[in-house]
Amino acid sequence: MVELSTPVKWALRLVVLGYVFLLVGWPMITLAQNAFADGLASFQAAFSDPDVVHAMIVTIEISLWAVAINTVFGVGMALLLVRYEFPGKRALSALIDLPMSVSPVVIGLALLLVYNGRTGWFGPSLESHGIVVIFNSPGMIMATCFVSLPLVVREVVPVLTEIGDDQEQAATSLGANALQTLRRITLPAIKWAVVYGVVLTLARSLGEFGALKIVSGNLTGQTQTAPLVVEQKYNNFAQGEAYAVSFILVLISVLCIVVVSMLRPKENTS
Amino acid sequence: MTTAVLGQDTRPVGRGRPGVRSTLTGGSALGLGIAMIWFSLLVLIPLAAIVATAGKDGWSGYVDTLTNPQTWAAIKLTVGQSALVTAVNVVMGTLIAWVLVRDRFWGRGLLDLVIDIPFAMPTIVAGLVLLGLYGPKGPLGINVANTRTSVTLALAFVTLPFIVRTVQPVLAELDADVEEAAASLGAGRLTILRRLVLPSLVPAIAAGAALSFARAISEYGSLVLLSGMLPYKTEVVSVRVLSFIEGGDQTSAAALATIMLFVALFVIVVLDIIQRRVARRG
Numbered sequence: 001m002v003e004l005s006t007p008v009k010w011a012l013r014l015v016v017l018g019y020v021f022l023l024v025g026w027p028m029i030t031l032a033q034n035a036f037a038d039g040l041a042s043f044q045a046a047f048s049d050p051d052v053v054h055a056m057i058v059t060i061e062i063s064l065w066a067v068a069i070n071t072v073f074g075v076g077m078a079l080l081l082v083r084y085e086f087p088g089k090r091a092l093s094a095l096i097d098l099p100m101s102v103s104p105v106v107i108g109l110a111l112l113l114v115y116n117g118r119t120g121w122f123g124p125s126l127e128s129h130g131i132v133v134i135f136n137s138p139g140m141i142m143a144t145c146f147v148s149l150p151l152v153v154r155e156v157v158p159v160l161t162e163i164g165d166d167q168e169q170a171a172t173s174l175g176a177n178a179l180q181t182l183r184r185i186t187l188p189a190i191k192w193a194v195v196y197g198v199v200l201t202l203a204r205s206l207g208e209f210g211a212l213k214i215v216s217g218n219l220t221g222q223t224q225t226a227p228l229v230v231e232q233k234y235n236n237f238a239q240g241e242a243y244a245v246s247f248i249l250v251l252i253s254v255l256c257i258v259v260v261s262m263l264r265p266k267e268n269t270s
Numbered sequence: 271m272t273t274a275v276l277g278q279d280t281r282p283v284g285r286g287r288p289g290v291r292s293t294l295t296g297g298s299a300l301g302l303g304i305a306m307i308w309f310s311l312l313v314l315i316p317l318a319a320i321v322a323t324a325g326k327d328g329w330s331g332y333v334d335t336l337t338n339p340q341t342w343a344a345i346k347l348t349v350g351q352s353a354l355v356t357a358v359n360v361v362m363g364t365l366i367a368w369v370l371v372r373d374r375f376w377g378r379g380l381l382d383l384v385i386d387i388p389f390a391m392p393t394i395v396a397g398l399v400l401l402g403l404y405g406p407k408g409p410l411g412i413n414v415a416n417t418r419t420s421v422t423l424a425l426a427f428v429t430l431p432f433i434v435r436t437v438q439p440v441l442a443e444l445d446a447d448v449e450e451a452a453a454s455l456g457a458g459r460l461t462i463l464r465r466l467v468l469p470s471l472v473p474a475i476a477a478g479a480a481l482s483f484a485r486a487i488s489e490y491g492s493l494v495l496l497s498g499m500l501p502y503k504t505e506v507v508s509v510r511v512l513s514f515i516e517g518g519d520q521t522s523a524a525a526l527a528t529i530m531l532f533v534a535l536f537v538i539v540v541l542d543i544i545q546r547r548v549a550r551r552g
Contacts, residue, residue, distance in 0.1 A: 002459050023427055027403040028387070030402035031395075073305060076305055084292070085293040085294075095314075102488060104491065106511065109527050115316075119520075146313060261386070
């Protein structure tokens with residue numbers, strides 16, 4: 001292995017730590033200082049506002065739905081991609097990654113074009129059956145599912161590939177049916193990968209802004225979510241409250257990262 | 271954290287060749303059917319709707335939307351800033367990955383953790399966080415709010431993890447023997463880095479750069495509070511799309527969105543090619 005000379009090593013450390021500190025570390029510290037500038041006053045002001053509390057609850061509800069749907073879809077899709085052969089598999093595997101690089105604004109627009117009640121492709125006929133998608137929870141859940149779609153699949157696929165299907169075949173040859181094999185063999189083996197996927201999906205879902213701004217209609221006290229409240233509070237000169245809600249959101253996302261990094265086997269530290 | 275999402279070995283490789291016969295059983299075929307219906311309703315049909323809506327006013331309408339001076343300014347700004355930030359990431363991301371893998375010092379675990387924060391943090395909060403330090407009331411006395419620098423800053427923040435997380439696992443798995451052999455044959459440090467280490471990192475750097483560019487092009491949330499979204503100055507493409515939507519002009523919004531969509535598709539194809547090539551070589 002190449003050993004750098006000591007001055008070069010220290011210079012690299014300094015550059016890297018300085019860059020990350022100026023870009024991420026110090027701004028985060030400033031956020032905490034701003035949130036607690038008046039003690040707990042900002043938090044009290046924020047959480048005595050029923051609209052803020054409502055937005056928090058909406059965010060949690062939407063995220064839990066998205067996490068549940070993406071977990072089932074993600075595990076199922078990973079099993080199909082790894083354990084079976086079918087035409088179009090490679091294209092499908094690549095397309096699943098698409099949501100990671102599509103703009104949230106484009107995602108919002110895409111759902112709007114298909115599901116809005118007046119001019120959408122499916123919207124009017126769905127609304128005549130009483131299903132309102134846009135400016136309502138179904139659309140918000142769909143937008144959240146869209147943005148976090150690949151996270152569970154991409155965690156589970158490598159683990160499934162690595163464990164192979166020897167144990168599953170053994171179970172089948174001993175007379176276990178498909179459901180028993182899935183429950184007793186496959187799911188326990190991919191348990192931790194699913195957990196990482198779920199935590200990442202949760203973090204991504206709680207923070208979604210652009211796509212939800214479009215499909216939710218941003219109606220205060222109804223479809224407004226926590227990130228949308230942050231924008232509104234900041235623009236309405238209630239900056240303390242914006243900082244307080246942000247602090248809570250950052251706390252949750254940092255917590256998610258800590259959980260994932262503690263659970264993940266230390267593959268890069270050896 | 272994002273390694274598995276962005277890493278080199280996350281796809282089932284080598285088994286799915288064109289013309290391969292299906293091995294689906296009854297239950298799995300049903301599962302695939304249900305998954306495809308959901309995937310179509312959620313992703314494929316809505317994205318197709320964007321392309322279809324963009325073509326509503328014909329080719330001339332499409333070109334008119336894109337060559338509108340304000341829209342064109344937004345496209346130039348977005349592409350220019352994304353390229354700039356990606357270039358910064360190529361250098362800084364590779365250096366950060368190097369330090370994380372090859373260096374040992376107190377606090378390295380914390381650095382590893384902090385790299386993931388931009389990925390998990392809500393984008394609107396990312397803008398607010400940067401505004402706290404680099405905004406009008408920041409303790410540094412630097413105020414970049416509503417300037418082009420704020421766009422660079424926000425994009426650098428949200429794209430920080432991408433190259434780090436694609437390069438890190440590749441660097442960790444590099445064979446130390448090869449470097450030692452080169453050293454014993456008299457190669458200097460710089461030669462080893464330039465001739466051995468860097469070439470093996472190129473696919474990972476390219477993959478990370480593609481993801482970073484795609485993310486920068488599509489960024490919206492972190493720019494809302496920080497950039498001021500000033501037309502001709504700090505307005506990026508996604509802000510422009512949103513103002514078309516809010517103005518009820520879905521055709522123009524879709525026209526502009528198709529460009530972003532094709533950039534995203536292009537990135538996916540590039541990643542797929544890189545991944546297949548690396549898998550074949552390894």
